[in-house]
Amino acid sequence: MLLEPTRRQILCATVATVTLPVLLDNIHFAAAADADADGWLPSIKPDALADGTFVPVNGAKIILARQDHKITALSRICTHKQCAVKPSKKKAGILICPCHNAEYNLAGEVVTGPAKEPLPHHAIRLVNGTIAVHVKNQVAADAPDASLTLSP
Ligand code: FES
Numbered sequence: 001m002l003l004e005p006t007r008r009q010i011l012c013a014t015v016a017t018v019t020l021p022v023l024l025d026n027i028h029f030a031a032a033a034d035a036d037a038d039g040w041l042p043s044i045k046p047d048a049l050a051d052g053t054f055v056p057v058n059g060a061k062i063i064l065a066r067q068d069h070k071i072t073a074l075s076r077i078c079t080h081k082q083c084a085v086k087p088s089k090k091k092a093g094i095l096i097c098p099c100h101n102a103e104y105n106l107a108g109e110v111v112t113g114p115a116k117e118p119l120p121h122h123a124i125r126l127v128n129g130t131i132a133v134h135v136k137n138q139v140a141a142d143a144p145d146a147s148l149t150l151s152p
Pocket of ligand 1: 079101113115
């Protein structure tokens, strides 16, 4: 005899299916950041970031984005309701929010709502050939320390 699932079982399965990916995606945010006393967190070498791609910064709610020769450090927190955005598996150069499917481009600009505001930029610089991001300081997108421009 086949038993029908109860409404409680269906509800639990639905909640787990929807929330588990979001929880797993946020686990690395709980890791202690290895930022220095001033808040700068070393990440990767610039050549480890291919054009048109993103690389998350370990231990921070930040993701690096490269467009042509420009590298920026974007907040990974969706401006709609604060879920963690991640690179889209279907669309190149797009960050997607798993909660309500907002999309952002490599500059952090909203491509598809419901988000209305762009992703904030974090200060970024090169330290001994390694990209370092400031885990706290958010800066205007056109600020001098909002991006790194690599030599072609
Ligand atoms: S929280 Fe990101 S789209 Fe709603």
